[in-house]
Amino acid sequence: MFSSREGVTLDSVAAPLRRWLLNPVISVPAALVLSGLGWTNPKPITVKALAPVYLATLAGVLLSLNEYLDRQFANNWVSDKTWNWNEEIVLVTGGSTGIGASICKQLLARNPRTRIVVVDYAPLSWKPEQEGVRLSYYQCDLSKADALRSTCERIKAEVGHPTVVFNNAGLVRGATIMEGSYGDVEATVRTNLIAPMLIIKEFLPEMVKRDHGHILHTGSLSYLTPPALITDYAATKAGLLALHEGLQLELKHVHKAPRVRLSLGIFCFIRTPLVSGHTNVPNFLLPFLHVDTVGEAMVDAVYSGYGSTIYLPGLNRVAATLKGGPEWFFRIIRESTVNFRINFHGRQEVDKETGKLQKA
Template sequence: MASMREGFNVDIVARVIRKTALNEHLTLPVAAAATFLSCDASGRYLAKIADLVSRFGLNSSFVSEAVTRRAGRIALGLGTVGFLISFNNWLNKWTSNNWTPTKRGEWDWTREIVVVTGGSSGVGASVVQKLLTRNPSTTIVIVDFAPLSWTPPAGSKVHYYQADLSNSDVVRDVCAKIKSEVGHPTVLVNNAGIARGFTVMEGSYADVELTIKTNLLAPFLLVKEFLPDMVEHNHGHIVSVCSMSSVVAPPALVDYSATKNGILSLHEGLQVELLHRHKAPKVRLTNGIFNFIKTPLFKGSTGLPNFTAPLLHVETVSESIVESLYSGYGGTIILPGIMRYISMLRGGPEWMLRLLRNTSNYPIDFRGRQRITETGGLAPNSS
């Protein structure tokens, strides 16, 4: 859920309701107590409660069998809803992780090797920094075209490889260097991405090709490079940074949205392959579906109410990713949480989703900050 960094929003309200009215650990005992009191033929317990209320100078008229029975039904209804939510979350967790628990000590973050693409700035940099805060001895490999915008702590085991991920040959070469110079990664965070900000008609061949190669082809190739060792040891975690644009594609981000749809398919299909084809149920997969994030990828405001669609802070997103990694389990992260109900509209009334797609008035500048060379690659001084 979105945090207080994003200001007061619907996720905070939902969190409060979940911990109170929809908390089955609170409401079901209340329902049981109310049922017991309303079924007491002698009414002696209700009489004692009414007397206690009167002693505090309060009106005890509400302490009656009818009111108690009604309160019990309400508490039972709320508790049932809360239980179903918890049961659904439980099923989501274990089906996403092939019903295979993570044993204590199975993840040793002093020995894990983490690759983070796009770790020079933004979400990627924040993920790296949070991992180092948790365990300064973690080996981390940053793969990015841009130079580091921050300085790793002295003594940290941070490796940086400059690479244009839109070039398949470069991806192959940098992966070979990582495996030979650092070791076989056990964690891959596919975070790097670009957005050119042109409509389908206006974008050049280079704009479309760079977006698809960087955002979709590179994650596929990185998974191909690092997955075999994870499968061999039945140990690993792959994080895919997806986007709500895979559900609702804004104008001038259609190619970007298409790549995020592809990432979603990669995540879902790989889950099945790992379990049934490769017999590696403990290679965890996490997919992060995030709304707009305050990164250099775009400028401006969404123009949407902050209460229902808050603009996410980098720290909020990176925290959710690191929490998933440290939990030892995979799953789906949706931020802000309200967006899961937007996602459900993919199977709902088409007209409702079409209304949501009418985002042409968003006052956002999606223009990519990367420069393209005459040959269609990224310019050396892109950032």
């Protein structure tokens, strides 16, 4: 009950408590029943025992109200009942391994008829378990704009216009700004930030035309607390947040497409080929996330039919809230990242001068 793929964590303990103890559907009737008992037996001990029940009920109501408002504002107060997963076309960048592969597998597990397009520089490293799936693979160096454009044109002509885009591909070099090469910086920014923008430019017009679609970005808490050695990577994730939030307003107010959904995942460390090591923080508070935990959260988001911001682990939401607090206090939090024992070098090899990918 209190365990997960990552073991016993704060999230795995909090989830059932939120689902049961802080659920207004359960807590409000319980509070009313207990209140009735209190009126019939108004002993001091009975009234005193009701206080925690009232507090839990109030907390549950406020949490549910906040979640409702978050969802409605993120989705322009409109729903979209036209999702048909036999007909949707899903594009996943970086779908050969890691999070992207998990997303693809979970989509196929839910509906083997969903058409999936994987765009990656690395060869496809997995095979579908289901028979007769509609899976297409396109090899592309996403850091090269010309290659990306031609690949997108091929996808439109050969498969169709994607209605769901997972901007998931990422690259990290693990060097300081001073010591990293020109190629390191250029490959990181092109792959992590410019490529998502260009992919959106390619496929968003059809989504706007239909007023139907969903774009999901794989973000990182590093936008908020950038550790040393991945400053360029963290900067691209900060840019991804700005891209996500700016697009929300453009879709609603400029393009008049309120049903095109946008989701952003704010994740901490994930066990992928990009990173390895440990954080020196108790696993209960800051676990290394399993790729399937992240993939499941992203697929749950797209299947919900609503855009959202996904915080994993949940402590990330607290960190985002604290950003507006005293600067000295948040500096202490950021300083703690120097205790991480993480290898950020990833798996890719790039040309030090041009940033061209040489090995996936």
